[in-house]
Amino acid sequence: MNHKVAFSFADGKTLFFPVQGNEILLDAALRNGIKIPLDCREGVCGTCMGRCESGRYAMDYVDEEALSAQDLEQRKILTCQTRVQSDASFYFDFDSSLCSAAEPVQERGVVSHVEQVSPTTAILHLDAGIDGQQLDFLPGQYARLQVPGTDARRSYSFANRPNPQNKLQFLIRLLPDGVMSNYIRERCKVGDEIRFEAPLGAFYLRHVEKTLVLVAGGTGLSAFLGMLDEIADNGGCGQPVHLYYGVRQATDLCELERIAGYAERIPGFRFTPVISDDTSGWDGKRGYVTEHFDAAALREAPFDMYLCGPPPMVESVRVWLQEQALDHAHLYFEKFTESNS
Numbered sequence: 001m002n003h004k005v006a007f008s009f010a011d012g013k014t015l016f017f018p019v020q021g022n023e024i025l026l027d028a029a030l031r032n033g034i035k036i037p038l039d040c041r042e043g044v045c046g047t048c049m050g051r052c053e054s055g056r057y058a059m060d061y062v063d064e065e066a067l068s069a070q071d072l073e074q075r076k077i078l079t080c081q082t083r084v085q086s087d088a089s090f091y092f093d094f095d096s097s098l099c100s101a102a103e104p105v106q107e108r109g110v111v112s113h114v115e116q117v118s119p120t121t122a123i124l125h126l127d128a129g130i131d132g133q134q135l136d137f138l139p140g141q142y143a144r145l146q147v148p149g150t151d152a153r154r155s156y157s158f159a160n161r162p163n164p165q166n167k168l169q170f171l172i173r174l175l176p177d178g179v180m181s182n183y184i185r186e187r188c189k190v191g192d193e194i195r196f197e198a199p200l201g202a203f204y205l206r207h208v209e210k211t212l213v214l215v216a217g218g219t220g221l222s223a224f225l226g227m228l229d230e231i232a233d234n235g236g237c238g239q240p241v242h243l244y245y246g247v248r249q250a251t252d253l254c255e256l257e258r259i260a261g262y263a264e265r266i267p268g269f270r271f272t273p274v275i276s277d278d279t280s281g282w283d284g285k286r287g288y289v290t291e292h293f294d295a296a297a298l299r300e301a302p303f304d305m306y307l308c309g310p311p312p313m314v315e316s317v318r319v320w321l322q323e324q325a326l327d328h329a330h331l332y333f334e335k336f337t338e339s340n341s
Helices: 025-031 069-073 179-187 218-233 256-265 311-323
Strands: 003-009 014-019 049-054 057-059 076-078 082-084 088-092 105-118 121-127 142-146 153-157 167-173 193-200 211-217 241-247 269-275 303-309 329-335
Touching (some): 003 025, 014 025, 025 082, 057 076, 153 167, 153 218, 167 179, 167 218, 211 218, 211 311, 241 256, 256 269, 303 311
Parallel strands (some): 003 088, 241 269, 303 329
Antiparallel strands (some): 003 014, 049 076, 057 082, 105 193, 121 167, 142 153, 142 193
């Protein structure tokens, strides 16, 4: 039985390849042209070390000087001794250029629908099935889209999980005068071809073993929609999941019906929207998301926190975690700088 494996690197590039049943992971990578740094190939030197982010695996042999007991608890592996037992993803703390990794794949999709879901946000729906192969990416990663009729490119997180039909969604923030925003408002029509490169980014859902705290700012929600789709389609993750969603105005909130659906499909799911600037017609949480974290509850057990939003929001959450001395939190984050054009 073949398994699909993803190798993600520190420069944000991800490569996918098949691994045959009971095949050594390193052998499969080399067979597919991915030359991971290696030396002894006997589980002793540690040169081919990575970390399993999701999936099941077993290792034939590991020397205690190559990987400590703590390393093994953290799911670090040696590719020369690893046999995967399911679809899996692995992270390597070096750039893909060190292993002759390929560049991101150049893809194309056709506009199937554009839906304005708030005064400041639209969802761009693309059908990327025209080339016949399923696009592989990890929930949370992004694509760099070329704006039709221009040389400009803009980056957007996938707002859905991979699927055989290659139906893709992207949350687009509508700026007063932006190259993608103007295209969406003025020229975009069904059937337009949009070229893009993907997958990109080292922000993606890891193997879930602890409480998940997801913190979205604005269209940073997009990455979490893909992650939550993945969790929901798998019937949950065995851990509580709490999504915080911060925006300026209540009218900026979008995909609320979709988020409500996660509560029915993901056991232990909670949702907290927070409005920072709204002064009327909102009876929910106000202020900044950090004001509504439950520090006492978060101290009770280790948790993973994922952040995706503008740099000021990401920095404020990082500072809050430091001030609360929540050293048992594992933080993953994606800062995005909102384009002015």
